[in-house]
Every structure is written in structure tokens, then in C-alpha cells.
Amino acid sequence: MTSPLVLGPMMRFVDETSASIWVETHSASQVTVRAGVNSWGARTFAVHGHHYALVEVMGLAPGTVTPYTLEVDGTTVWPDPESGLPASKIATLAPGRPLRLAFGSCRTSVPHDASGNRSHGVDSLRAYALQMASDDGTPWPDLVAFLGDQVYADSTSKQMQKFIRSRRSIKEPPGKELKDYEEYAHLYYLAWSDPANRWLLSTLPSTMIFDDHDIRDDWNASRTWKQEMAATPWWHERVVSGLASYWVYQHLGNLSPEERAQDALWQRVVRHTGDNELDIGAELDRIVERADANPETYRWSLCRDFGDTRLLVVDSRAARNLSPDRRALLDDVEMAWLDDSMRGGFRHLLIATSLPFLLPMGLHYVESWNEAIAEGAWGSLPAKAAEKLRQALDLEHWAAFQKSFQRLAVLATEVADGKRGDAPETVMFLSGDVHFSYVAEVQRSTGSRIIQAVCSPIRNPLPRLMRFVTAISSYGLAASSGALAARSAKVPDPPFRWSGIKGPWFDNNLACLEVAPEGMNLWWQKGVVEGGDQLHPRLQRVASLTIAPRKTTPRNIAPGTVEQHTPQGP
Structure with missing residues (x-):
């Protein structure tokens, strides 16, 4: 039976009293983290057909280590009892x-x-x-x-190339390099799905920043380089997909609860009350497209x-x-x-x-x-x-x-x-x-x-x-x-x-x-x-x-x- 969990849980921002836990699921879901007698939940949001949640675990005691479990729509999906790895834990900072x-x-x-x-x-x-x-x-x-x-969008593995070939001709630009958000999502899956690394990242808090290969070799090396890339028919979709996926998979978890409270797009997610899952894909694309054109509009x-x-x-x-x-x-x-x-x-x-x-x-x-x-x-x-x-x-x-x-x-x-x-x-x-x-x-x-x-x-x-x-x-x-x-x-x-x-x-x-x-x-x-x-x-x-x-x-x-x-x- 396929687990409803695609990636994660990933332990991201952690301070003395809070922790942020990120997941990707197969479908629109309610995600719940349980630690001790307490629980915290979040609904998923959608980006280009993929479903994510970031659960804000609040009210923890400083300097404590607490095992946790993860549920998707009421079914416990983490930890994996067959992995042989220890329970995942939330370790808050000690003053x-x-x-x-x-x-x-x-x-x-x-x-x-x-x-x-x-x-x-x-x-x-x-x-x-x-x-x-x-x-x-x-x-x-x-x-x-x-x-x-963390990911190489321009120098892909055989496993990534197999996925690319299943969707499009590899003889057409950009060839073996990534083209769109769907391919970025699969690249992150390959990067973070190994059981040992996945377990480590479920417990060890992380902060992340991109470099060139997250987008392409020599990214923004010079005005000439940028003009050459802009002249290709595939670059615009590539850079927008790369930055949008970076926002979802890496940047969002970097932020503290206070910083996320100042992010207008994230506030749309947490304030959404409709019956349907909120899809932020189009709005996220506009934000990162603007950030690429004018970097002063967004700070990473x-x-x-x-x-x-x-x-x-x-x-x-x-x-x-x-x-x-x-x-x-x-x-x-x-x-x-x-x-x-x-x-x-x-x-x-x-x-x-x-x-x-x-x-x-x-x-x-x-x-x-x-x-x-x-x-x-x-x-x-x-x-x-x-x-x-x-x-x-x-x-x-x-x-x-x-x-x-x-x-x-x-x-x-x-x-x-x-x-x-x-x-x-x-x-x-x-x-x-x-x-x-x-x-x-x-x-x-x-x-x-x-x-x-x-x-x-x-x-x-x-x-x-x-x-x-x-x-x-x-x-x-x-x-x-x-x-x-x-x-x-x-x-x-x-x-x-x-x-x-x-x-x-x-x-x-x-x-x-x-x-x-x-x-x-x-x-x-x-x-x-x-x-x-x-x-x-x-x-x-x-x-x-x-x-x-x-x-x-x-x-x-x-x-x-x-x-x-x-x-x-x-």
C-alpha cells in the first residue's frame, strides 16, 4: 500500500519553544504532528499539482527532546516501523x-x-x-x-533522466536539464528520499540557501550570461520553476514563525478557510518571477x-x-x-x-x-x-x-x-x-x-x-x-x-x-x-x-x- 506521505517529515526552523515540520503528501490532506499528549495540525496547500504542509509546533519547553509521530488524515505515516531507525524527535534549543x-x-x-x-x-x-x-x-x-x-538542475543523474524521458523528448531543449516545476519536484524527491538521510532530516533542524546548480551553472555570473539565457525559449520557465520550488522545498522552512507571519503569501495559506485546498502556484510564480527581474523585491x-x-x-x-x-x-x-x-x-x-x-x-x-x-x-x-x-x-x-x-x-x-x-x-x-x-x-x-x-x-x-x-x-x-x-x-x-x-x-x-x-x-x-x-x-x-x-x-x-x-x- 502506497503511503500518503511523499517526502518528509523534515525538521526545519527550531528555537527554544517551537519547531516547524515540513511534509509533501500525495493528495490534499490534514497533517497532524503528535508529541507527548499534545498535537498540532495544518492543512496542505497546492503548488502545480503537488501538496505540502508546514506544521508549526508551538508551546514546547526549552531544552527538551520529545519523540513525535506524523499523521495524514488520521493515519500514522511516520515513523516507519520497518526502517529499523530510531524515533524522530523534536529537540528545542536550551538557553x-x-x-x-x-x-x-x-x-x-x-x-x-x-x-x-x-x-x-x-x-x-x-x-x-x-x-x-x-x-x-x-x-x-x-x-x-x-x-x-542540494540539487543539480543542470547535471542530472540517470534516475532523473529516466523521469524526464517519461514526460518529454530529451532531444529537445533543455535536453537532460530540468524544464519545469514537475521535474524539480522529482529532483527533490531523489535528493531527500533515501531512508537514512530522510530519518536524519526528520530530527536534525536545517537551514538552506541556494547556489548556482540549484538553477544552472554560473547562474547570474554576468549580464552577458543572463542575456544569453534569456534568449533561449526554455529559460523563463526554468528559472521561475527553480525559484518557486526553492521557496516551497527550502526557503519556507528557513523562516521563523514571526518571519512567516510577515510573508503575505504564507498568510494566505494559514488564513484559508474554504473547503477546497488552496492552490498558490500561480501567485508564487508571479512573486519569484518579479524577484528574478528585480531582486530588491524579495530577500532570501x-x-x-x-x-x-x-x-x-x-x-x-x-x-x-x-x-x-x-x-x-x-x-x-x-x-x-x-x-x-x-x-x-x-x-x-x-x-x-x-x-x-x-x-x-x-x-x-x-x-x-x-x-x-x-x-x-x-x-x-x-x-x-x-x-x-x-x-x-x-x-x-x-x-x-x-x-x-x-x-x-x-x-x-x-x-x-x-x-x-x-x-x-x-x-x-x-x-x-x-x-x-x-x-x-x-x-x-x-x-x-x-x-x-x-x-x-x-x-x-x-x-x-x-x-x-x-x-x-x-x-x-x-x-x-x-x-x-x-x-x-x-x-x-x-x-x-x-x-x-x-x-x-x-x-x-x-x-x-x-x-x-x-x-x-x-x-x-x-x-x-x-x-x-x-x-x-x-x-x-x-x-x-x-x-x-x-x-x-x-x-x-x-x-x-x-x-x-x-x-x-x-
Whole structure:
């Protein structure tokens, strides 16, 4: 018998007294969450023939862990008694408890058998799920932050292509890439339906932000790129479907109850009293179509405070201004929001942005040089060549938007110098995207430590040749030669210098951090198959370090200021 539940339950926003639980069902339904003697319910709403509910669980006690069940039209559909996995639980935040966070990006959805693990590596998220299900005493994070590319709309698996072929000719544009909302819905199903990952996401709260592959490679890299896409007959439906599905599957659950109360579309859902299920598909399409045309009409970024730690999750894709005279990674409205949110008075300030703010310096200079040439610093013919290079090599990170890079560098430095409230111990950027992991630090002798921590990919490793090319182009002589190239195009120098203190490494990884008395602990973990048991990989630590607070006496930054560990694993 087919379950009335398609996807979920997914534990999304959780604070000290509330939890938001998201589901997709097969048909219009009443969804009920039961925890202890209490229950909470919500009716489904419809989007393009699909049915969803977000149940707001309210009135919980802080710092408690409560098992829950899920019903659809009075029938218990979760947990699955045949899964062998533990009961799903609601774990509210405890006042004063230091933050523990998992993060990473770039996860492809292919089978977890020998073939899938050979082509895409072991899914580090799934290995993490299996360890947590074993209940070995490992503390649970308060949150997992998915920093982009949870789904790949432009590079599809055989399973996704089979679904596409069942609906349309794959020989017609956009071919093997996604075309519409129905295909996005199936792509999310493939991403979130594995039993172990599904169980993990039913208990572990999550926040999410998109990156380019959620829509298409190089999404909003430049005005030229956007004009080329707009000229295709399929792009408009693709970007509207991608953003509408993102709103449903990812963004809605990011919001707190208070933030959802300010969302006009969501208020239409909760206030609907008619007998029929409310269909918001057309209205949602209009909202995201307007947001794509004018990013200032909708904000995807968010801010959350966890006691003495502030987490900013920044949209570095949709909020871009691509006009030649105002080119910026964040438009004026988004930058004003970030300016207002970048404050001291916290022990740690975390800025989660899918694109690394601090690339290895060699890559930083190459991207800043390329932007200048592509925008006409050497004339029209070199600009065309630079644009082709930009798109071919994905040269469109913060470094390739110098106006935004320089502004954010000033904001981070002002926070670190105590000019925006008491200086925190660390100003830390959390990122993904680049398919290798590393930690870098700005060279400072006073104030807060400014750190870049990258975890990428969760499951989509670079080919070995690309690993070699990436390492060569990022480090060593690449930095000095890149700096000369950037200066030749009159690119301003960065306001500070930075260097690597850990990495790079190229494993599939899920990273974790925890606020501890000694500072900020970080570690990266991967899945390892033993004895040919592809479905039950063991979690192995790849790298770890502690970012200790700066001593009162000013001193120069050096790798020795970071307590580094080398546990089992490479």
C-alpha cells in the first residue's frame, strides 16, 4: 500500500519553544504532528499539482527532546516501523547552550551502491546519518546549514533522466536539464528520499540557501550570461520553476514563525478557510518571477541568533546587480540588510555564504583580474575573451565582484576592530561551492580573528586532474603572478592579506563546529566503506582544528596560533 506521505517529515526552523515540520503528501490532506499528549495540525496547500504542509509546533519547553509521530488524515505515516531507525524527535534549543552546527554544500543524488560510490564517492551526509542513528553518544548539532547545490538542475543523474524521458523528448531543449516545476519536484524527491538521510532530516533542524546548480551553472555570473539565457525559449520557465520550488522545498522552512507571519503569501495559506485546498502556484510564480527581474523585491537571506553566536545566511546568487555601472554580488537593498546585521556584541559572528569570501589568494587575484577585463578594462575584444573565460572556469565568486568584496571586507574589519559593538572572538565565513575544503585566516595582530572555513563537497568530488589544476592555480606562485595580473588591470589591492592554515583537501565531507571554552572547534568528516558494505559506511574524521581567541598581547598571525590535530584519516 502506497503511503500518503511523499517526502518528509523534515525538521526545519527550531528555537527554544517551537519547531516547524515540513511534509509533501500525495493528495490534499490534514497533517497532524503528535508529541507527548499534545498535537498540532495544518492543512496542505497546492503548488502545480503537488501538496505540502508546514506544521508549526508551538508551546514546547526549552531544552527538551520529545519523540513525535506524523499523521495524514488520521493515519500514522511516520515513523516507519520497518526502517529499523530510531524515533524522530523534536529537540528545542536550551538557553545558554553553546552552538553546535554542521555545514557543507554540493551534494548529488545518485544511488548509494558500489557504482554510485565509485562515480560520486560516499555520501558524507548519509554516513553522518548512520552514525547518529547508532546513538553512540555523539552530541547532536543544533542545526545543519546546507550552503547550496542540494540539487543539480543542470547535471542530472540517470534516475532523473529516466523521469524526464517519461514526460518529454530529451532531444529537445533543455535536453537532460530540468524544464519545469514537475521535474524539480522529482529532483527533490531523489535528493531527500533515501531512508537514512530522510530519518536524519526528520530530527536534525536545517537551514538552506541556494547556489548556482540549484538553477544552472554560473547562474547570474554576468549580464552577458543572463542575456544569453534569456534568449533561449526554455529559460523563463526554468528559472521561475527553480525559484518557486526553492521557496516551497527550502526557503519556507528557513523562516521563523514571526518571519512567516510577515510573508503575505504564507498568510494566505494559514488564513484559508474554504473547503477546497488552496492552490498558490500561480501567485508564487508571479512573486519569484518579479524577484528574478528585480531582486530588491524579495530577500532570501536570513539572520539567526543562538545565544552568544550570530549566524547570517547570505544569498550570494539571486541578489546580484549585473548592470555594468552598478555590478555587485549584493544589490543595494541586500547590502544594506547585511550592513545592519553585521554587528559585534556576540562571542562569534558566523557569515554563511555559499561562495567563499576568501578564496586562495591566487584564485582571488585571477577572478578580480578577469572581472576587470570582462568589464572592459582592456577594450572590447579582450572583454569578450574574458567573458568566455569567466563562464568556462566559473570565475564569479566574491573576488569577481570587487565592489562587494571590498565593502564586505570593510564590514568584517569594523566588526573585528570593535567599531560595531564589542569585538567577537571570531568573525568566521562558512562556505562551500569550490569542491575542496580549507581554512584560511586574515593576517591581523589585534582584534577579532577573521576566518574562512570551507566544506565542499558533501557528495560530488572533483576529478583527480581537476584537483591538481585547482591546487596549482590557488597556491604558491599563483598568488604573486595573479597579483601582477590584477594590478595590470588596475584592480585595487585587497584591504588585507590572508593565508591558509589548513588544507586543501578534496574528500566528500560534512563539517561541524562547536563553540567551546577554548574557542571554536571545527572538524571535517567523510564516509568510508569497509568490507565492501556500501550501504553502511563508517564516518571518519579527516581534519580538525581549534580557533582559539587572540591573546591580549598583540602578536602576528601564524599557523602556530591555531591548535591543530591530525586524527585518524588522511
